[in-house]
Amino acid sequence: MASEGAGRSNQDICLATLRETDRDRYLACLLSPEDKRGALAALYAFHAELARIRDLVHEPLPGEVRLQYWRDLLEGQAHGASEANPIAAGLLAAVVEYRLPRKSLIDMTEARIFDLYDDPMETRNSLEGYAGETASALIQLASLILSAEDAPRSAEAAGHAGVAQAIAGLLMLMPLHRRRGQLYLPTEILSATGLDREAFLAGNDKDRISAAIEAFAGLGREHLAKARAAGKIAPSVFPAFVTVALAESTLLKAQKLGSRLFDEPIQSPQWRRQMRMAVAATTRKF
Structure with missing residues (x-):
């Protein structure tokens, strides 16, 4: 029961993040089957986090550090418990449950290096x-x-x-x-x-x-x-x-x-x- 509660909490946080950072994909989640919303919200929130890194940093290096966090997470080299980050926890759960190709997600982080320069x-x-x-x-x-x-x-x-x-x-x-x-x-x-x-x-x-x-x-x-x-x-x-x-x-x-x-x-x-x-x-x- 505790893990189910944590899952609901992660979904709520991912949806709340999307509502603030990517309203269109937040609405796309609501237009999707209810049993898929948690995984979609985590995936879209991850994408939104990558897309806004340039807005959060003043120099490329801190941006590269943020991207490295996600690469390490997806490569199984996370620093600290991923459960502390609801988006990370939700993304990893979706990767496992739906067998999402980690390489595609890592390539997504690599592509975002261009945004920093x-x-x-x-x-x-x-x-x-x-x-x-x-x-x-x-x-x-x-x-x-x-x-x-x-x-x-x-x-x-x-x-x-x-x-x-x-x-x-x-x-x-x-x-x-x-x-x-x-x-x-x-x-x-x-x-x-x-x-x-x-x-x-x-x-x-x-x-x-x-x-x-x-x-x-x-x-x-x-x-x-x-x-x-x-x-x-x-x-x-x-x-x-x-x-x-x-x-x-x-x-x-x-x-x-x-x-x-x-x-x-x-x-x-x-x-x-x-x-x-x-x-x-x-x-x-x-």
């Missing part, structure tokens, strides 16, 4: 690799929790959907990243529009910046179309895809705004995002 994202392939190890992997891991039997059949859709979702998220964060001197928009896309990293961050050439943003969002829409064309997703794993329903409106708005997205928010109000996710969960279309 201001290095350029050189190519489209580099961006797709980063998105694949973060957003795409998250969808596939959630699918494994929902149905290990059905998850492999939606792996291609998860791959493309994750890239689309990652690009939409990066467009929403682009004003913040620009203030930091960070840029995820691939250098090869900048070059195709006659820009370099410094010119984009300076923000003076509005027309070319708009063209670069339009191309970046267009890449996201291309992957979204491929995800939709990848085949029917089993109802059992569709809850892993409900947040993808938010990507298209963001990508379209970014293409419309161009350089104005530095001054105008492109994220839809929360009530509208919640409605889109609920419709997606009902129609099983993103």
Whole structure:
């Protein structure tokens, strides 16, 4: 009974963390089968912890230390009792119960090293690799929790959907990243529009910046179309895809705004995002 109580407590804490750090995936948990929510909440809370490390540190080294904590945990070299960290405890329980591949989770932490520095994202392939190890992997891991039997059949859709979702998220964060001197928009896309990293961050050439943003969002829409064309997703794993329903409106708005997205928010109000996710969960279309 004590372990069941601890399990409920860990789930509550993971859900509370998500409610504060990733409201969309918090709602995705609520739209998922009740018996899967604890594992999904732990997985999503882990992802949220990795995603916000840059916001919590002022230098890369403390960020790398935080990432090393998670790598050590997943490699079985945790420092101290993992039970003291409800997210860690919940994640390890999910790994064991649903046989989640530890390598995918470790690769997710490795990919987040890029967030800590201001290095350029050189190519489209580099961006797709980063998105694949973060957003795409998250969808596939959630699918494994929902149905290990059905998850492999939606792996291609998860791959493309994750890239689309990652690009939409990066467009929403682009004003913040620009203030930091960070840029995820691939250098090869900048070059195709006659820009370099410094010119984009300076923000003076509005027309070319708009063209670069339009191309970046267009890449996201291309992957979204491929995800939709990848085949029917089993109802059992569709809850892993409900947040993808938010990507298209963001990508379209970014293409419309161009350089104005530095001054105008492109994220839809929360009530509208919640409605889109609920419709997606009902129609099983993103």
